[in-house]
Amino acid sequence: MTDAGSPWLGNFLTEKIGIPLTKSGSKSTGSRATSKKLKQTKPSSKKLVGKSAAAVATKKPKTVRLPGHIYDYPKYYDLIFGSDCQAEMDFLQDCFACFADRKVKKVFEPACGTGRLMVRFAKLGYQISGNDLNEKAIDFCNRRLEKYGFPPSAVVADMCDFQLKKPVDAAFNTINSFRHLEKPELAAAHMRCMADAVAPGGLYVLGLHLSPATDADVVEETWTAARGNLKIRSKMWLVDRLPAQRLETYRMKYDVTKPNGREVLEDQFNFLTYDVKQVLALIASEPRWEIAAVFDFAYDIQTPIVLDEKTEDVVFVLRRTK
Numbered sequence: 001m002t003d004a005g006s007p008w009l010g011n012f013l014t015e016k017i018g019i020p021l022t023k024s025g026s027k028s029t030g031s032r033a034t035s036k037k038l039k040q041t042k043p044s045s046k047k048l049v050g051k052s053a054a055a056v057a058t059k060k061p062k063t064v065r066l067p068g069h070i071y072d073y074p075k076y077y078d079l080i081f082g083s084d085c086q087a088e089m090d091f092l093q094d095c096f097a098c099f100a101d102r103k104v105k106k107v108f109e110p111a112c113g114t115g116r117l118m119v120r121f122a123k124l125g126y127q128i129s130g131n132d133l134n135e136k137a138i139d140f141c142n143r144r145l146e147k148y149g150f151p152p153s154a155v156v157a158d159m160c161d162f163q164l165k166k167p168v169d170a171a172f173n174t175i176n177s178f179r180h181l182e183k184p185e186l187a188a189a190h191m192r193c194m195a196d197a198v199a200p201g202g203l204y205v206l207g208l209h210l211s212p213a214t215d216a217d218v219v220e221e222t223w224t225a226a227r228g229n230l231k232i233r234s235k236m237w238l239v240d241r242l243p244a245q246r247l248e249t250y251r252m253k254y255d256v257t258k259p260n261g262r263e264v265l266e267d268q269f270n271f272l273t274y275d276v277k278q279v280l281a282l283i284a285s286e287p288r289w290e291i292a293a294v295f296d297f298a299y300d301i302q303t304p305i306v307l308d309e310k311t312e313d314v315v316f317v318l319r320r321t322k
């Protein structure tokens with residue numbers, strides 16, 4: 001196993017500050033930053049009269065501070081985090097094949113966000129559904145599903161208080177979203193809802209970073225991504241640890257460059273922390289889950305891990321008991 005990686009995404013997608021990762025896989029669709037817009041924002045020759053060349057050269061694009069939260073900008077989130085999903089997709093399907101005691105056709109993602117994984121599963125022929133607290137993310141997710149001819153099957157709901165009409169064969173929650181539940185009792189409620197949502201023999205694949213006994217010092221990470229003329233640099237850093245409350249506070253910044261200016265958004269959120277004992281106790285609190293296998297964020301189905309107090313990132317393959 002490599003070092004701790006991102007508190008959010010893990011090693012396969014991220015790298016530490018100073019070596020920003022450029023997502024070269026992004027497609028050049030969807031961006032409205034056309035060359036036409038570029039021309040519109042150029043100062044006209046009339047405006048240049050009387051200004052020195054130096055003044056023109058140093059003219060900075062306008063910076064707009066975006067209001068709201070990072071999840072309120074699904075297009076930006078999806079550009080940064082939505083293009084490199086192959087490792088997760090392969091791994092999840094390997095889990096379905098190796099550990100489910102039923103054929104997996106219907107899958108569900110709690111806290112699905114923009115549905116970066118849902119849409120890929122839909123394209124592979126799975127029946128998909130998801131929920132998320134954020135209306136804008138759900139709207140983005142459903143519009144994309146419809147664009148590809150799939151039903152808009154994502155709904156606004158709280159992952160610790162929801163019910164599905166019919167149970168699914170498998171569910172997944174891979175990149176720490178679960179740690180947004182800031183209290184152990186909310187996490188326990190989530191495990192109960194998920195046990196109701198998954199049919200016997202089905203799976204819940206749950207990935208999160210643990211707080212190991214040895215101090216992991218991953219405190220700051222950056223990503224960059226570009227599509228057409230839209231460029232985003234995203235930075236996330238740890239600002240506080242409150243061990244008594246088991247909370248870590250992170251700040252995240254989007255720095256968006258468009259032909260007609262710059263946008264900046266800063267947001268803050270908490271993650272509930274887990275050590276190995278705490279996460280095992282949580283799983284045991286819902287007897288309808290058994291641990292079928294344990295992996296790390298390398299997402300290598302050939303390499304299960306053994307949990308110990310040094311484990312930093314973990315993916316539980318939980319099976320719903322019959």
Ligand SMILES: C[S@@+](CC[C@H](N)C(=O)[O-])C[C@H]1O[C@@H](n2cnc3c(N)ncnc32)[C@H](O)[C@@H]1O
Pocket residue numbers: 008071081109110111112113114115116117131132133134137157158159160173174175176177180181
């Ligand atoms: C890091 S994003 C992950 C989105 C998606 N699962 C993915 O892999 O790209 C975390 C998501 O959790 C959602 N979220 C946070 N708390 C939630 C809750 N209590 N119920 C449902 N969704 C929640 C946020 O709105 C956000 O979309």
